Amino acid sequence: MERVYNFSAGPAMLPVEVLKEAASEMLNYKNTGMSVMEMSHRSKDYEMILDEAENNLRKVMNIPDNYKVLFLQGGGSQQFAMVPMNLMKNKEADYIVTGVWAKKAFNEAKMYGKANLVASSEDQQYSYIPDCSNLNISKKADYVYICENNTIYGTKFWKLPDTKGKILVADQSSCFLSEPVDVSKYGLIFAGAQKNVGPAGVVIVIIRDDLISEEVYPATPTMLRYKTHSDAKSLFNTPPAYGIYICGKVFKWLLDNGGLQERKIKNEEKAKLLYDYLDNSKLFKPTVRKDSRSLMNVTFITESDELNEKFIKEAKLEGLINLKGHRLVGGMRASIYNAMPLEGVKALLAFMKKFEEENI
Amino acid sequence: MERVYNFSAGPAMLPVEVLKEAASEMLNYKNTGMSVMEMSHRSKDYEMILDEAENNLRKVMNIPDNYKVLFLQGGGSQQFAMVPMNLMKNKEADYIVTGVWAKKAFNEAKMYGKANLVASSEDQQYSYIPDCSNLNISKKADYVYICENNTIYGTKFWKLPDTKGKILVADQSSCFLSEPVDVSKYGLIFAGAQKNVGPAGVVIVIIRDDLISEEVYPATPTMLRYKTHSDAKSLFNTPPAYGIYICGKVFKWLLDNGGLQERKIKNEEKAKLLYDYLDNSKLFKPTVRKDSRSLMNVTFITESDELNEKFIKEAKLEGLINLKGHRLVGGMRASIYNAMPLEGVKALLAFMKKFEEENI
Numbered sequence: 001m002e003r004v005y006n007f008s009a010g011p012a013m014l015p016v017e018v019l020k021e022a023a024s025e026m027l028n029y030k031n032t033g034m035s036v037m038e039m040s041h042r043s044k045d046y047e048m049i050l051d052e053a054e055n056n057l058r059k060v061m062n063i064p065d066n067y068k069v070l071f072l073q074g075g076g077s078q079q080f081a082m083v084p085m086n087l088m089k090n091k092e093a094d095y096i097v098t099g100v101w102a103k104k105a106f107n108e109a110k111m112y113g114k115a116n117l118v119a120s121s122e123d124q125q126y127s128y129i130p131d132c133s134n135l136n137i138s139k140k141a142d143y144v145y146i147c148e149n150n151t152i153y154g155t156k157f158w159k160l161p162d163t164k165g166k167i168l169v170a171d172q173s174s175c176f177l178s179e180p181v182d183v184s185k186y187g188l189i190f191a192g193a194q195k196n197v198g199p200a201g202v203v204i205v206i207i208r209d210d211l212i213s214e215e216v217y218p219a220t221p222t223m224l225r226y227k228t229h230s231d232a233k234s235l236f237n238t239p240p241a242y243g244i245y246i247c248g249k250v251f252k253w254l255l256d257n258g259g260l261q262e263r264k265i266k267n268e269e270k271a272k273l274l275y276d277y278l279d280n281s282k283l284f285k286p287t288v289r290k291d292s293r294s295l296m297n298v299t300f301i302t303e304s305d306e307l308n309e310k311f312i313k314e315a316k317l318e319g320l321i322n323l324k325g326h327r328l329v330g331g332m333r334a335s336i337y338n339a340m341p342l343e344g345v346k347a348l349l350a351f352m353k354k355f356e357e358e359n360i
Numbered sequence: 361m362e363r364v365y366n367f368s369a370g371p372a373m374l375p376v377e378v379l380k381e382a383a384s385e386m387l388n389y390k391n392t393g394m395s396v397m398e399m400s401h402r403s404k405d406y407e408m409i410l411d412e413a414e415n416n417l418r419k420v421m422n423i424p425d426n427y428k429v430l431f432l433q434g435g436g437s438q439q440f441a442m443v444p445m446n447l448m449k450n451k452e453a454d455y456i457v458t459g460v461w462a463k464k465a466f467n468e469a470k471m472y473g474k475a476n477l478v479a480s481s482e483d484q485q486y487s488y489i490p491d492c493s494n495l496n497i498s499k500k501a502d503y504v505y506i507c508e509n510n511t512i513y514g515t516k517f518w519k520l521p522d523t524k525g526k527i528l529v530a531d532q533s534s535c536f537l538s539e540p541v542d543v544s545k546y547g548l549i550f551a552g553a554q555k556n557v558g559p560a561g562v563v564i565v566i567i568r569d570d571l572i573s574e575e576v577y578p579a580t581p582t583m584l585r586y587k588t589h590s591d592a593k594s595l596f597n598t599p600p601a602y603g604i605y606i607c608g609k610v611f612k613w614l615l616d617n618g619g620l621q622e623r624k625i626k627n628e629e630k631a632k633l634l635y636d637y638l639d640n641s642k643l644f645k646p647t648v649r650k651d652s653r654s655l656m657n658v659t660f661i662t663e664s665d666e667l668n669e670k671f672i673k674e675a676k677l678e679g680l681i682n683l684k685g686h687r688l689v690g691g692m693r694a695s696i697y698n699a700m701p702l703e704g705v706k707a708l709l710a711f712m713k714k715f716e717e718e719n720i
Contacts, residue, residue, distance in 0.1 A: 004393030008400040011601060016387065019395050023386035027379050033364030033679065035379050037559040037606065040368040040682055073433040073561060074583055077597040081581030111579045194598050199397040201433060201561045201600030217579070219471045221441030223434055224581065237437040238554050240561030240600065241371060246397065319393065322400055 005344035008322035009151050009297060010174065010195040013339040018249040036245045041238050049241075050234065053248030060254050063183050063206060070205040070226065071234045071244050076173050079190045079203060080105040082224050083145070083169055084112035085217040087188070092140040094118040096161060099126045099150035100328060101171060106145070112217050116141065119161075125329070126153040128289035132161030143167040143187060149175035151195070152326040154299035154333060155292040160185060167211070174296050176204070177254060178338060179264035187211055195296070196337045198247035201240045205229075254338070263338055270336050270345045271295045277349055283307075283356040287331060301331035302359075308332060311355055320348050365704035368682035369511050369657060370534065370555040373699040378609040396605045401598050409601075410594065413608030420614050423543050423566060430565040430586065431594045431604050436533050439550045439563060440465040442584050443505070443529055444472035445577040447548070452500040454478040456521060459486045459510035460688060461531060466505070472577050476501065479521075485689070486513040488649035492521030503527040503547060509535035511555070512686040514659035514693060515652040520545060527571065534656050536564070537614060538698060539624035547571055555656070556697045558607035561600045565589075614698070623698055630696050630705040631655045637709055643667075643716040647691060661691035662719075668692060671715055680708050 006013045029036050032045050039046045054069050063069065072078075083105070084093060091113030095106040097120040109115035116138050119130040137144060144163040149156045151174040160168060167187030176191035183189065188207045194200035205226065212226045222228050228236050234244075254263065275293060278286040278300050287299045302308050308331055312324050325331040336345055366373045389396050392405050399406045414429050423429065432438075443465070444453060451473035455466040457480040469475035476498050479490040497504060504523040509516045511534040520528060527547030536551035543549065548567045554560035565586065572586045582588050588596050594604075614623065635653060638646040638660050647659045662668050668691055672684050685691040696705055 002393060003388060006394050006398055008398070008403075011398055011400060011598065013398050014395065019387050019397070023383045026383035026386070027376065028363060033362060033681065034366050035374065037379070038366055038368070038371055038373050040371060041560065042687075043368075043682070073435070073438075073600075075433070075597045078433075078581065078583045081583060085581070108582060111581075192598065194601075199600075199602040200401065200598040201603055219577070219579075221438065221445070221471075221584065222468060223438045223441060224584075237435045238371065238552065238560040240433075240559075240603070241554075242559040242603070243561055243600070321393065322403070327402075 002319070004319040004321045005340070005347055006321045007334045007336065007340070007348070009326065009333060009335040010192070011200050012195055012335055012337050014198070014246070015250065015253045015339045018246065018253055021249060022246060037242045039241065041235060041241050046241060049245050049248055050239070053244055053251060056248065056251035056255055057204070060177065060251055060259055061181065061183060066209050067183060068207050068209055068212065068230045070207065070229045071239055072203050072205055072229060073201060073240055075200070075203050076101065076171055076190065076192045077104070078224070079171070079205070080108040082226070083188065084109040084115070085220045085224055086226050087167070087169065087211060088113040088142050088217070089215060090140045090142050092116065092138055092142060094135070094138050094141045094144045094166070096120070096130070096132060096144065096146045097122060098129055098155060099147055099153050101150065101152070102145070102147035105147065105171065109145070118144070126150060126155065127287055129155050129157050129292040135161060137164040137166055141166050143169045145169045147171040149294050149296055151297050151335070152329060154288045154294045154297040156294040156296070158291065175294070177260060177263065178267050178296055180260040193243060193247055197250050199243045202243040202247055204247070266342065267295045267336070267338070270340065270342055271298060273345055273349055274298045274334060274336070277352065281352070281356055283360050284352060296335060296337055298334045298336060299325060299329070299331060305330065307359060310359070314355065315348070315351055318347070318351050320351055362679070364679040364681045365700065365707055366681045367694045367696065367700070367708070369686065369693060369695040370552070371560050372555055372695055372697050374558070374606070375610065375613045375699045378606065378613055381609060382606060397602045399601065401595060401601050406601060409605050409608055410599070413604055413611060416608060416611035416615055417564070420537065420611055420619055421541065421543060426569050427543060428567050428569055428572065428590045430567065430589045431599055432563050432565055432589060433561060433600055435560070435563050436461065436531055436550065436552045437464070438584070439531065439565070440468035442586070443548065444469040444475070445580045445584055446586050447527070447529065447571060448473040448502050448577065449575060450500045450502050452476065452498055452502060454495070454498050454501040454504045454526070456480070456490070456492060456504065456506045457482060458489055458515060459507055459513050461510065461512070462505070462507035465507065465531065469505070478504070486510060486515065487647055489515050489517050489652040495521060497524040497526055501526050503529045505529045507531040509654050509656055511657050511695070512689060514648050514654045514657040516654040516656070518651065535654070537620060537623065538627050538656055540620040553603060553607055557610050559603045562603040562607055564607070626702065627655045627696070627698070630700065630702055631658060633705055633709055634658045634694060634696070637712065641712070641716055643720050644712060656695060656697055658694045658696060659685060659689070659691060665690065667719060670719070674715065675708070675711055678707070678711050680711055
């Protein structure tokens with residue numbers, strides 16, 4: 001079998017150029033006589049890989065100098081604890097809950113202080129982003145928390161909430177690097193690598209340096225303090241070195257291919273193809289309100305579970321893989337991250353049209 | 361340049377067969393049309409990889425059924441906190457400090473209760489393992505903690521401490537899978553993958569199931585509870601999936617090559633070659649007391665820093681890489697994990713002899 005079009009929500013497709021390069025360097029990275037997996041993280045060769053990865057990410061995202069870039073472990077789920085443990089100085093924070101991951105973060109935060117629910121879209125199964133232009137932001141809140149793109153439900157903040165001067169913390173896992181962002185609007189951004197960047201096991205944290213301090217929740221483990229990793233430049237202990245190396249290749253690939261401005265154009269083009277079709281289909285229905293639709297995760301259904309299942313099964317036979325929706329919501333989901341080529345979306349679209357004709 | 365003999369303390373050499381297989385599967389794993397890096401961790405294909413890795417590790421180590429195997433993130437350093445957060449029910453534990461890593465674990469534990477220092481070899485720069493046959497074990501101690509092989513100093517426990525009935529917790533990072541162990545003697549074993557198993561970013565925890573409970577230190581992050589990962593079979597959130605896949609290949613490689621009994625023979629043979637030479641050399645001196653020497657990390661010095669440096673530099677030109685001792689101790693260190701072939705040790709030995717002749 002050839003390479004498939006993999007619509008997985010993450011881990012997800014990586015640029016084929018990146019994989020080819022990684023394969024060719026597996027036994028001997030740039031004449032070092034070893035794989036990057038075998039390389040001491042304290043060696044000059046590895047430090048260059050790490051520095052280059054950070055510098056290229058800074059270029060790609062235009063990250064201001066007063067922000068630190070950290071490569072950590074534990075995924076978004078560990079950030080759900082690290083954020084309040086490190087940032088809840090007043091023991092209070094405001095959460096906007098627009099999906100499962102935001103809710104998990106909200107519940108985790110309750111262990112470390114008062115977490116206030118200031119907006120939610122749970123009333124309609126998280127199928128939209130609530131109006132966040134005039135929220136009841138708490139006076140004492142240390143930050144306002146969002147999950148910027150909801151992988152499971154396929155929603156996205158098209159406008160950031162008005163935090164009324166409070167720090168904005170964003171889980172960008174599934175929209176990271178999908179379009180330009182103004183980093184200076186955030187206090188902290190984190191993103192698991194396994195959607196748009198690289199292999200699972202790396203989480204990238206971009207944090208404004210004045211938010212990094214020794215003052216943390218009592219008995220916060222050394223490994224869960226941002227200061228530990230910031231002081232050590234992501235080399236406090238052995239980092240997920242091979243994962244970072246792959247992330248670095250993806251940052252380079254982005255730079256070589258027009259950066260985030262070009263990604264935005266490409267991603268909008270891909271998403272528009274699907275949403276335009278879904279809005280006019282007699283068989284398929286999009287599940288998300290028009291103003292809240294994700295560019296990365298396109299969710300849709302047919303009229304019945306049986307037909308959904310048939311669709312997913314037949315699509316798989318055509319090399320269109322992992323179109324099943326998240327187990328919590330059912331239906332279908334096409335995740336179309338940066339590495340999903342336009343041809344993949346066109347192939348999906350052609351198959352959907354054919355399926356509609358046959359099953360209407 | 362061909363592949364080098366890489367004596368790095370970790371990340372370290374991996375079996376070349378494993379790397380070749382990984383390279384060949386990089387773009388298309390077993391006809392799935394995707395890389396393991398791109399594979400949903402909830403897919404059947406990935407579940408098979410994870411199950412097979414666990415099952416093969418169970419076979420290799422002969423792990424009893426009442427022990428859970430967990431694949432986690434954060435390395436040994438995160439275990440330094442997870443162990444006391446999860447196991448210090450009486451708020452007390454005994455630590456044997458035989459090196460930097462044990463001391464870090466000891467200091468981290470103090471955040472969560474009373475950590476008692478019951479033995480130490482700090483008086484002689486950790487160059488030996490203290491007698492642990494009759495320690496002053498605390499009545500209330502929940503466990504006794506050791507770092508079984510000290511990567512930096514090159515020591516190893518040849519006999520486990522008498523814990524007087526208390527649970528033994530062992531950081532086996534740098535001796536994991538180097539020889540057979542009786543798992544039933546331990547309550548918990550953990551090991552960072554990057555020495556003897558796979559790429560950095562995976563830490564393996566083997567824990568007796570009665571030690572896994574909901575009763576943990578207050579406000580322990582969800583991700584830092586063994587129960588979280590045990591209940592979810594290492595799939596609570598996205599695991600370091602590619603790293604686990606490589607670990608699985610190494611477990612298979614061990615099974616195909618005589619298991620741990622054969623490793624012990626091979627590792628003893630390699631270490632003996634070096635120690636026998638060091639004990640008789642006029643130029644090089646081993647730094648560790650005879651009864652405490654590691655099979656994995658062989659530490660030695662010459663009479664001067666200049667000569668050490670010259671040795672390290674000239675060795676590198678011969679393709680004998682990363683022989684520099686840890687920055688805290690200086691001198692030289694040859695880490696000869698499972699994947700270091702006998703030929704590599706022989707090449708080092710030949711070079712040492714030549715260097716001795718030229719520099720005595």
